[in-house]
Amino acid sequence: MSAVDAETNGNFRTTEQVDAVVIRFCGDSGDGMQLVGTQFTNVSAVFGNDVSTLPDFPAEIRAPAGTLGGVSGYQLCFSSTDIYTPGDEVDTLVAMNPAALKTNLADLKRGGTLIVNADAFGKSDLSKAGYESNPLDDDDALAGYRVHKIDMTRLTRDAVADLGLSLKEADRCKNFFALGLVYWLYDRDPSTTQEWVKSKFAKRPELAQANLAALKAGSDIGYSTQAFTVHYKVPPAKLPPGKYRKITGNEAVAFGLVTAAHVSGKELFYAGYPITPASDILHELSKLKNFGVRTAQVEDEIAAITAAVGASFGGAFAVTASSGPGIALKSEGIGLGVITELPMVIVNVQRGGPSTGLPTKTEQADLLMSMFGRNGECPMPIVSCSTPGDAFDAAREAMRLAVEFMTPVFLLSDGYIANGAEPWKIPNLSDLKPIDFKHTREPNGKDGEYLPYLRNDRLVRPWAVPGTPGLEHRVGGLEKWDVTGNVSYDADNHQHMIDTRAKKVAGIADHIPEQPVEGPDSGELLVVSWGGTYGSIRTAVQRAQRAGHSVSLAHIRYLSPFPRNLGDLLKRFDKVLVPELNNGQLRFLLRAKYLVDAQGLNKMKGKPFLVSEVYDAILQHLGKA
Amino acid sequence: MSTSIDLPVLTPKDFASDQEVRWCPRCGDYSILAQVKKVLPTLGIPKENFVFVSGIGCSSRFPYYMNTYGMHSIHGRAPAIATGLKVVRPDLQVWVITGDGDALSIGGNHFMHMIRRNVNLKVILFNNQIYGLTKGQYSPTSPQGKRTKSTPYGSVDAPLTPVSVALGARASFVARSVDVDIQHLCMVLERAAHHKGTAVVEVYQDCNVFNSGAFDFASKKGEKEENCIYLEHGKPLIFGKARDKGVRLNSQNQPEIVELGKGISEDDLLFHDEKADDPTLAFLLSQMRYPDSPEPMGVFRAIDRPTYDDELNDQVRDVTEKLGPASLEAMLNSGDTWTVA
Ligand SMILES: Cc1ncc(C[n+]2csc(CCOP(=O)(O)OP(=O)(O)O)c2C)c(N)n1
Ligand code: SF4
Numbered sequence: 001m002s003a004v005d006a007e008t009n010g011n012f013r014t015t016e017q018v019d020a021v022v023i024r025f026c027g028d029s030g031d032g033m034q035l036v037g038t039q040f041t042n043v044s045a046v047f048g049n050d051v052s053t054l055p056d057f058p059a060e061i062r063a064p065a066g067t068l069g070g071v072s073g074y075q076l077c078f079s080s081t082d083i084y085t086p087g088d089e090v091d092t093l094v095a096m097n098p099a100a101l102k103t104n105l106a107d108l109k110r111g112g113t114l115i116v117n118a119d120a121f122g123k124s125d126l127s128k129a130g131y132e133s134n135p136l137d138d139d140d141a142l143a144g145y146r147v148h149k150i151d152m153t154r155l156t157r158d159a160v161a162d163l164g165l166s167l168k169e170a171d172r173c174k175n176f177f178a179l180g181l182v183y184w185l186y187d188r189d190p191s192t193t194q195e196w197v198k199s200k201f202a203k204r205p206e207l208a209q210a211n212l213a214a215l216k217a218g219s220d221i222g223y224s225t226q227a228f229t230v231h232y233k234v235p236p237a238k239l240p241p242g243k244y245r246k247i248t249g250n251e252a253v254a255f256g257l258v259t260a261a262h263v264s265g266k267e268l269f270y271a272g273y274p275i276t277p278a279s280d281i282l283h284e285l286s287k288l289k290n291f292g293v294r295t296a297q298v299e300d301e302i303a304a305i306t307a308a309v310g311a312s313f314g315g316a317f318a319v320t321a322s323s324g325p326g327i328a329l330k331s332e333g334i335g336l337g338v339i340t341e342l343p344m345v346i347v348n349v350q351r352g353g354p355s356t357g358l359p360t361k362t363e364q365a366d367l368l369m370s371m372f373g374r375n376g377e378c379p380m381p382i383v384s385c386s387t388p389g390d391a392f393d394a395a396r397e398a399m400r401l402a403v404e405f406m407t408p409v410f411l412l413s414d415g416y417i418a419n420g421a422e423p424w425k426i427p428n429l430s431d432l433k434p435i436d437f438k439h440t441r442e443p444n445g446k447d448g449e450y451l452p453y454l455r456n457d458r459l460v461r462p463w464a465v466p467g468t469p470g471l472e473h474r475v476g477g478l479e480k481w482d483v484t485g486n487v488s489y490d491a492d493n494h495q496h497m498i499d500t501r502a503k504k505v506a507g508i509a510d511h512i513p514e515q516p517v518e519g520p521d522s523g524e525l526l527v528v529s530w531g532g533t534y535g536s537i538r539t540a541v542q543r544a545q546r547a548g549h550s551v552s553l554a555h556i557r558y559l560s561p562f563p564r565n566l567g568d569l570l571k572r573f574d575k576v577l578v579p580e581l582n583n584g585q586l587r588f589l590l591r592a593k594y595l596v597d598a599q600g601l602n603k604m605k606g607k608p609f610l611v612s613e614v615y616d617a618i619l620q621h622l623g624k625a
Numbered sequence: 626m627s628t629s630i631d632l633p634v635l636t637p638k639d640f641a642s643d644q645e646v647r648w649c650p651r652c653g654d655y656s657i658l659a660q661v662k663k664v665l666p667t668l669g670i671p672k673e674n675f676v677f678v679s680g681i682g683c684s685s686r687f688p689y690y691m692n693t694y695g696m697h698s699i700h701g702r703a704p705a706i707a708t709g710l711k712v713v714r715p716d717l718q719v720w721v722i723t724g725d726g727d728a729l730s731i732g733g734n735h736f737m738h739m740i741r742r743n744v745n746l747k748v749i750l751f752n753n754q755i756y757g758l759t760k761g762q763y764s765p766t767s768p769q770g771k772r773t774k775s776t777p778y779g780s781v782d783a784p785l786t787p788v789s790v791a792l793g794a795r796a797s798f799v800a801r802s803v804d805v806d807i808q809h810l811c812m813v814l815e816r817a818a819h820h821k822g823t824a825v826v827e828v829y830q831d832c833n834v835f836n837s838g839a840f841d842f843a844s845k846k847g848e849k850e851e852n853c854i855y856l857e858h859g860k861p862l863i864f865g866k867a868r869d870k871g872v873r874l875n876s877q878n879q880p881e882i883v884e885l886g887k888g889i890s891e892d893d894l895l896f897h898d899e900k901a902d903d904p905t906l907a908f909l910l911s912q913m914r915y916p917d918s919p920e921p922m923g924v925f926r927a928i929d930r931p932t933y934d935d936e937l938n939d940q941v942r943d944v945t946e947k948l949g950p951a952s953l954e955a956m957l958n959s960g961d962t963w964t965v966a
Contacts, residue, residue, distance in 0.1 A: 046963045192961055236965075245962045259953055269713050289944035291951040294712055294937060298705065299738040306702040306735075307709030310678065313696055316713035336699050426957050466694035466710075466717050469673045474642075474688050476697030477681075486644065487689065 014230045020079035021186060021234055022087030025178065026104045027096025027117075028065050029058055029072040032175035037074025038421075039179060039193045044078035045246045045423045046192050048236025051078045052535065053421045054086035054608065059276075059359045066120075066128040068099045080235045084387070084535030086420070088610040092185070094178050096120060096152070098129035114145045115181065117174065119153035148227055152177050159217035160210040169207065173214035180218020187233050190215060240425065247424040249388040249417035249532075250277070253321070253347055254284035256395030258291050261317050264434040267292035269316040271307035273300050273326060276359045277415040278349035281321040301326035305333030305346065312342040313475065315439055315465035317399065321347035323415075324366050325356060328373070334408055335374045338501065340475040341453075341461050343402035343409075345395070350414040350531075352606045361606025362415035364531050365582035370410045371560060371589065377498045379505040381405070382560040384412040386534035389424035391417060394557065400435050405508055406460050412559070414581075416608050417532040440464040440471065452485035458511075459504035506561050515563035519545055519552030522572035525621055528598065529579055530556045530586055533609050537579055540614035549622055559586070567594045577601060577621050579614050635672060637662035642692040653804035653830035654684055657751065660807060661691075661720075664814045674717050678707040680732060682724035683758045684751035684830070701732025704739035707746050711934045718818070721748040726756045729765040729785050740794035742933035743822040749814075750787055750825060753832035754839050761835035773835075787827045788911040788925055792904045797822035799907070800924040803829040803843045809855070809922065816924060822932050842915050843922065852915050856923035861894035864919050871895075872913075880913055899927045 023040065025033045034055055044051050054075040063070030077087040089109035095101040097120040108114060121134050135141050136149055156174040157167070176197075183190050194212060201208035222228050247255075261268045270293065272282040286295045294316075298304050301322050308318035322330065327348045337344055350366045352358025366373075370382050383398040385391040391413055398411040440462040445451040450471040453461050464471040473485060481488040482497055517526075518541065529537045534555050541553040554569060556562070570576055570590065578587040579601035587600045601617040603609060619625040640662045648654045665675060675693040679685035681700035688695030694717075698706050703721045711719050721739075728736045728750050739746060755773070756762040762775040766787065770779040791799045798820040802810040810828065817824035829840040842852040847866065854864040854872065862872040863885070871894040875881040883889050901907065907925045914920060945951070 042961055046961050048963065048965060239965045241965050243958070243962055243964050245958065245960055255957060258956070262951060262953055267713075269709065271709060288951075288956065289941045290948040291956075292941060292945070294941060296708070296712065296937070298708070299734050302702060303705035303708075303735055303738070306698065306705040307712075309698070310696070310706035310709030310711075311713045312709075313676075313694075313706075314710040314714040314717070318709065332699050333702065340696070426962065429953055429957075466676045466714065467674055469671065472673055472693050474695040474697065476688070476695075477699050478697060 015187075015233055016230050017233045017235065019081055019234070020077055020083060020087070021091050021232065022075065022077045022089065023092045023094070023182060023186075024073055024075040024090045024104060024107065025094045026071055026073040026100040027175070028099065029061070029063060029070045030065060031072070031096045032172070033072045033074050033096070036175045036179040037076060039196065040182065040188070041076050041078075041421055042196075042246060043183070043188045043190065043192045044076070045244065047189060048239070049078040049080065049234055050083050050237040050239060051076055051246070051421070051423055052083050052086045054416070055419045057360050064128070066097055066099055066125050068103055068129060071100050071103045073100070073104060078234055080237050082237065082239070084539050085608070085611060088612050092182065094182060096174070096178065098125050098131050098135070101135060102129050102131065108145060110144050112145055113148070113185070114142065115148045115150060115178070117152035117178070118149040119151045150181070150221065155217055155221065156214050159213045163206050163210050163213070165206065165210055170210065173210050176211045176214040177218040180215040180220075181222050182218075183215070184219035184222030185228065185231050187231060190219070239423065242425040244423045244425055246421050247388055247392070248280070248419060248421045249385060249391045249413050250280035250349070250419070251284055252388055252391035252424070253385070253395045253411070253413060254281050254288070256392040257319055257345065257399060258285065258288055258293060259392070259432060260396040260399040260435060262291055263429070263432050264437055266317045266437050267294065268319060269294050269308065269311035270319045270321075271296045271298050271304040271311070272321055273298060273304050275301075275323045275326045277351055277418045278321045278323045278326070278347065280418065281347060281349070301329040302333060305330040306336070308344045309333060309337050309340065309342060312337070312344050313340070313466070315463070317403070317437070318344040319347070320344070321349065323349050323351045324353045324369070327366060327369065331374045334380070335376065335378050336477050337408035338374070338378050338380060339477055339480070341406045341501075342475075343406055343463070345398045345402055345409050345411055347395075347411045347413060349418045350412065352604070358606045360415065362532065362608060363581050363604060363606065364414055364533070365585065365604070366412065367530075367559065367582065367585040368588070370412060377502065379502050380408055380410055380560065381505055381508055382410040382412060382558070384531045384557055384559055385417050386531065386555060386557065388417055388420050388422050392424070392427070396432070397557075401508060401512075403435050403437055404460070404511070405458065405504060406463060407505065412531060414532045420532075438463065439468070441468055443470055451483050453480055454483050455500070458507055459500055509561040509564045512558050512563060514565045515554055515556065515569055517552050517554050517569060520550070521552065521569065523552055524550035524573065525552070525575045525577060525618065526570065526573035527551060527553045527577050527579065527618065528556065528570070528586065528590065529553065530559060533579060533581060536609040536611045537614050539611045540618060543611070543615055544618045549618070549624065551618055551622070556586070562593070570594050570596045570598075575599065575621055577617060579609060579617065581608070635666035637666060639672060640665055640692050642690055644689045646690050647686065648683060649834050651831075651833045652683070653753065653832070654687070654751065656804045656807065657749065657810070657828055657830065658687065658690055660810045660814055661749070664811055664818060667815065668718070668818050670718055676710060676717050676719045677722055678703045678710065678719060679722035680724070680727035681758065682727045682751075682756070683832070684724045685722055685727060687722040701727050701730070702735060703727070704732060704735040704746070704748070708739055708742070708744045708933070711744055711746055712937055715745070715934050715938060719746050721746050723748065723750050724757070725750065725752040725754060725766040725787065726764045729787060729790065737790070737794045740791055740796045740823050740825065743797050743930050745821055745932040745934050746823050747817050747820075748823060748825045750827045751830045752787060752827050753830045753836055755832050755836035757832045757835055786911055786914065787825075789908060791825045792908045792911055792926060795904060796825050796926060797928050797930040798824035798924070799827075799926045800825070801827045801829070801922050803840055803849075803922070804831060805844045806849070813924065816927065820927060822930055843920065852919055854919050854921045856897045856899070856910070856921050856925065858897055858899045858924070861891045861896050862921075863891070863894065880909055880918065882918060899924050901926075902928065
């Protein structure tokens with residue numbers, strides 16, 4: 001659809017209506033790209049588009065300005081239909097300097113719009129980015145793109161000239177200039193951002209004014225420059241009715257845990273040690289002290305998990321979160337939680353490994369560590385998050401399983417979910433069921449004894465807490481006699497206890513939903529996925545389904561135990577494809593457990609799957625490529 | 626008539642669990658267990674409100690032998706576990722049981738952080754200067770040159786002094802005693818129990834299997850009076866069977882042993898001040914080690930300092946008062962929201 005509208009200054013512009021647009025802001029890590037990306041996401045969400053985001057920042061906080069290592073990017077897709085990914089190819093790329101251009105241009109689609117800050121292409125900027133000549137002068141290199149070279153630094157300085165700012169302060173406003181221009185290009189209502197600026201700089205009104213002036217100057221350039229011959233409209237999406245907000249995965253985990261505890265009349269204890277990309281869970285929870293949330297930033301991850309064990313022994317709902325390296329440190333303490341059979345949730349926001357790996361980039365390579373990464377036979381339930389919003393439900397579910405089955409539970413998230421954002425329908429509080437936190441208050445043995453390992457029909461032991469008269473007992477890391485909980489080296493008892501703990505965890509399969517399938521429940525190809533790859537894989541599968549192929553998707557939330565119908569489901573398809581951002585960890589488990597010839601699509605580049613990558617793999621496995 | 630509900634009168638026996646105590650015969654741990662059982666009933670705390678948390682080592686079997694709540698955990702982590710427990714349950718009196726290896730090797734980090742936070746915990750550090758449970762390797766408190774299974778040619782590591790470590794982390798309460806010095810140990814444990822904050826009690830404990838007699842200098846009647854100085858708040862540092870020797874500071878501010886009489890009177894001596902704000906003098910005392918000098922025994926430091934558990938819980942209360950009671954509705958609706966019809 002296309003229309004022509006007469007602008008006040010007499011120019012005639014085409015307005016194109018499009019379904020979905022992918023924008024990427026990139027610049028130096030000091031340029032405020034995450035901030036403008038977030039603002040664009042907010043106004044689009046408030047406008048009613050579906051949005052999906054992919055922030056991408058360098059591992060170094062302050063890499064030398066202008067270098068390739070210091071480029072920070074924020075990609076977002078906003079759409080008038082349901083979307084599940086931030087998009088494969090970029091429609092509009094905003095590059096604030098040569099380094100940003102160099103590292104991002106390849107992702108801009110042919111015919112896409114490129115907006116650059118021409119002022120930042122001086123000699124030294126170019127050499128820092130490793131350019132021998134100015135790429136903006138190279139018509140061949142930029143052929144095929146709609147290029148807009150704009151003197152953003154100069155125009156920003158002009159716009160704020162009367163406000164008495166230092167040059168440095170003035171220059172810092174150029175991200176708002178860029179934002180204003182893109183707002184104009186995509187017909188966004190800036191008022192949400194204007195409000196944000198006013199409240200953010202309430203104490204420095206001159207800075208608020210400057211940023212607002214830069215924002216306006218940016219959109220004025222859109223109006224007045226002949227170069228922008230089209231601008232775009234993306235109508236609101238038809239999302240299910242309800243009240244929405246934007247949420248990131250880390251926020252959703254924090255909210256989910258606090259909500260589950262609160263509706264159950266419990267308070268949360270959280271101990272953690274900062275680590276990217278999990279730290280925001282600690283930050284979010286630390287703000288929520290008026291929910292009785294007690295947060296402790298302790299000395300290391302070992303202290304975090306063991307403090308959680310202590311708090312759980314005391315009857316609190318205990319949580320700790322970390323990322324791969326920290327989870328590795330927690331292993332011994334998690335084992336203590338398993339043998340003492342105390343409830344707690346351990347969140348792993350996965351990142352690229354091994355060791356310190358790629359701290360700011362995403363990966364799904366800790367599944368086998370969650371499954372097996374402890375000494376001894378040490379089974380644990382594992383729940384995974386699929387999208388930022390889904391992390392809210394996954395966190396509540398992890399807590400439910402922990403409490404109902406008296407066990408530590410892993411909640412797997414990843415860097416992509418953690419920092420990514422999407423519109424999230426705010427749940428109705430009355431729909432959120434409380435979890436049954438039961439503390440035993442009466443002796444459960446004859447002669448008024450308390451038997452800490454006397455199990456119910458689900459093999460779950462009671463949870464009596466210190467301070468309860470008559471139920472004094474000891475727990476610990478040494479093997480226990482079943483029922484009495486006394487220390488035992490008895491051979492048969494050890495076998496029995498190992499079997500019992502495994503059976504208890506396996507029995508959870510009867511208390512979780514069956515594995516759903518998107519598409520027919522038998523056919524040529526079943527794609528099996530888990531975690532944060534859901535968006536791309538689902539989009540690819542839907543595309544293949546629309547093209548008439550026999551493909552279905554099983555996205556697994558419960559990784560341990562697996563849903564009870566999973567084995568059956570796998571056998572109803574000729575082929576099974578498991579795309580993962582690791583070297584085949586879920587595939588390994590499925591092959592071992594169900595003896596299916598599952599094939600993998602594996603990528604470990606610190607980046608999510610592109611829809612096209614998954615789509616191509618689907619066609620290939622169908623023999624249609 | 627008064628109708629106040631009296632707590633049941635408890636005896637040491639009430640604190641004995643039904644588990645057989647399995648330390649080696651004549652291990653110093655027995656005496657420490659016995660003294661703890663003696664002290665607890667005097668505190669007026671219901672039995673169910675005591676929790677013993679231990680790490681790993683011979684001494685860390687302790688919780689099994691107490692008929693209270695307890696956790697025998699993993700090596701070195703008892704301070705962190707106890708911190709988590711105490712923060713969520715300030716109503717409980719939580720004791721940490723640890724060994725020299727447990728507290729200062731694998732758990733050194735947690736030990737230090739518990740102390741600097743001043744978590745309201747009572748800590749008994751069983752120091753036998755050896756690894757007992759793993760059958761006799763040297764520990765971080767073993768003297769340099771110590772020959773053990775893992776150091777057949779003598780250890781080259783410099784040892785730590787637990788009391789100095791605790792003071793270095795600005796412990797609000799630090800004391801030292803000896804397993805067989807029953808009255809002194811009871812006194813020190815009782816004072817620790819009444820202290821508000823992290824109370825570290827180092828107890829010299831004889832591992833008669835792997836390090837027999839290491840603390841004879843401080844245990845044997847007739848010898849200990851010569852080798853130890855029993856600290857008392859406000860009193861001069863005097864020692865010796867005949868109480869004829871004392872400690873004063875020399876011109877370099879270093880402790881110096883002097884004989885009383887011959888022109889030196891009590892007033893010239895160092896007076897012990899366990900309440901001094903500055904831990905410097907206490908640290909100096911902690912550096913006096915046998916056989917180079919007599920070793921101080923008793924309470925090195927006992928000061929008031931806010932506890933971590935109080936501060937953390939007060940903050941929760943203050944923030945709740947300020948922000949008003951929790952509303953999930955408000956939390957979930959924070960930030961920009963919009964409605965889709
Ligand atoms: C992670 C870990 N490393 C090593 C051990 C083996 N270990 C058990 S007790 C101990 C040393 C105990 O020494 P100490 O704390 O002095 O206690 P004692 O046995 O002398 O009372 C060691 C090394 C362990 N249980 N766990
Ligand atoms: S090995 Fe030493 S410390 Fe351990 S029980 Fe025996 S005597 Fe006691």
